[in-house]
Amino acid sequence: MITRASTWQRTSGGVTAPRGYLASGVHCGIKQRKRDLALVVSEAPASVAGVFTTNRVKAAPVLWCQEVVRRGVARAVVVNSGNANACTGERGWLDAREMAERTAAALGVAPEEVLVASTGVIGVPLPMDAVRRGIPLAAASLSRSGEEAAEAILTTDAFPKTSAVVTTVGGVQVTVGGMAKGAGMIHPRLATTLCFLTTDAYLPAPVLREALSRAVAESFNRITVDGDTSTNDTVLALANGRAGAPVVEGGEDLERFTQALTAVAQDLARMVVRDGEGAQRLVEVVVEGAADEQDAERAAFAIATSLLVKTMLHGGEPNWGRVVAAVGYSGAQVDERRVAVWxxxxxxxxxxxxxxxxxxxxxxxxxxxxxxxxxxxxxGPGRARVWTCDLGEEYVRINGSYIT
Incomplete structure (x- = not known):
């Protein structure tokens, strides 16, 4: 799908740009100094859709979110950084549930309407005393600004990632906003971050799920930093209808909305790659002339994930043989005599x-x-586009001492 800017326009703000959303970000003590607990709240019940990691080891908050998404309605998302609450057994599930319950009590909503996300070190129990202190503080700090929330979800990220666009549905202006985090453990299915998308349009949950799936296919499933898929990867979308536009159920309205949602998702996905741990370059890999789209994807991802290609890009040396070699082992149909590279x-x-x-x-x-x-x-006609980054010494330094 080609995202046409003629159907949407960029606007200021991020996750709180659409009408009817509040957010906050506070420091509760999971990290030593930086903000580490975020809260995003819809002032009205919102339909919800989610896309989650395909890693068979799933963190407790992912399992909780999957249950909420199945019900199709949400009011809030509570997110902690600095601890993944993954590989923490029954205690991890109980901690995720308690995060939802305490957030619900602070907001006056049902626990089943609260989504939970965590990011950080795997295998360490959540410091729940810090979380218990932080949730009431976050609830009391809610505002129309999403900047502090975008900071509070970061781990090794160098900068916050936010985006927002406006489009029209049934002649009424609607807004799509979002925030994301991610710099390492970035690879498709799901690739891979925490991302929270909001809109003041209204789509029934099954329709929102369709739009989100299409948007993720053209954004977060088209990026790779290091080939690792996390235990916690989550993309969530909330639609609260506060714009007063007609319900989006299909046709041209759904296409326009999906274009806008994809634009925000692509913005955020590109920021994740640009912020790849130690990266100096955002790299767009385009493969065309493949036998079909699947072959184009195979070749593009083979190039984008090749350590030899990524280190070549870091050094700025045009060793094109590494690109051709990656295409050759990708599994795509190749006639060496027809290959061209730029x-x-x-x-x-x-x-x-x-x-x-x-x-x-x-x-x-x-x-x-x-x-x-x-x-x-x-x-043939096959074409695919993937975003990646270079790989250098800084990536090794960061990940060689991540927990210390």
Whole structure:
């Protein structure tokens, strides 16, 4: 799906940009200094949809959220950072439930309407005394600003990630906003972060689920940093109808809304990759001319996940052989004599052979903050786009001492 900016416009704000949402972010003591507990609240009951990690080891808050999403209605999301509440057994489930119950009591809603998310170190029980202190503080700090909430969900991230756009439904302006976190353990199915999307349009839960699935397919399932899929990956969408627009159930309204939702999701997904742990470059990998779309995806992800390609991108050296090799082992149909490769606008491979005299120009194309690697297989209509980043020494430093 191509996200056309003609159907939406960017606006300021993030998760609280749509009407009827409040948020807060506080420091409760899970981390030593930084904000570590966020709360997002809809002033009216909202339909809810979610997409979750495919990792068979799922954190307790993921299991809790799946139950809430099945019911289809939510009022709030409570999120802690600094502790994943994963691989914590029965205690982890009880702690997730208590987070929902205490948040519900602070807001005057039902626990079954509260979504819970956690991110941080795996295998360590939540420090619930800190969480118990933080939830009332977060509830008392709710405001129309989502900035502090976006800060409170971060772990190794270098910056908060927010986005918002407006579009129209039935002639009425509606807004889609969101916030996300993620810098490591980023890879599809689900790829992979915590992301919270809000809208003041109203879609019944099954329709919202359809729109969210399409948006995630074109955003969070098109990014990779390090090939790891977390135990906690969660993308949630809430729709509270506060804009007063007609109910979105299908047709052109659903298409326009999905375009807007995808635009926000893609913004956030690209920010996650740009913030890849230790990364210096956001890299767009485009494969076209594949036998079909599935082959294009195979080739694109093989390039995007290759450690040799990612370290080449970090060094800015145009070693195109690594790209061609990744395509060759990807499982996609390949005729070497038809392969063409570009770094930026510089063609480095034509008909399977290196182009002479372009080394310096190609190297320069790889040294920008945003880089494009494009491959044409010359076989058919298949096309895919994936975002990744370079990989350098800083990634090793961060993850070699993550828990200390």
């Amino acid at each position: 770094f930026g606008d510089v063609q480095v491979v034509r008909e399977g052979l290196g182009v002479e005299g372009v080394f310096d120009r190609a190297a320069a194309a790889l040294r920008g903050e945003e880089v494009t690697v494009r491959v044409d297989l010359g076989l």
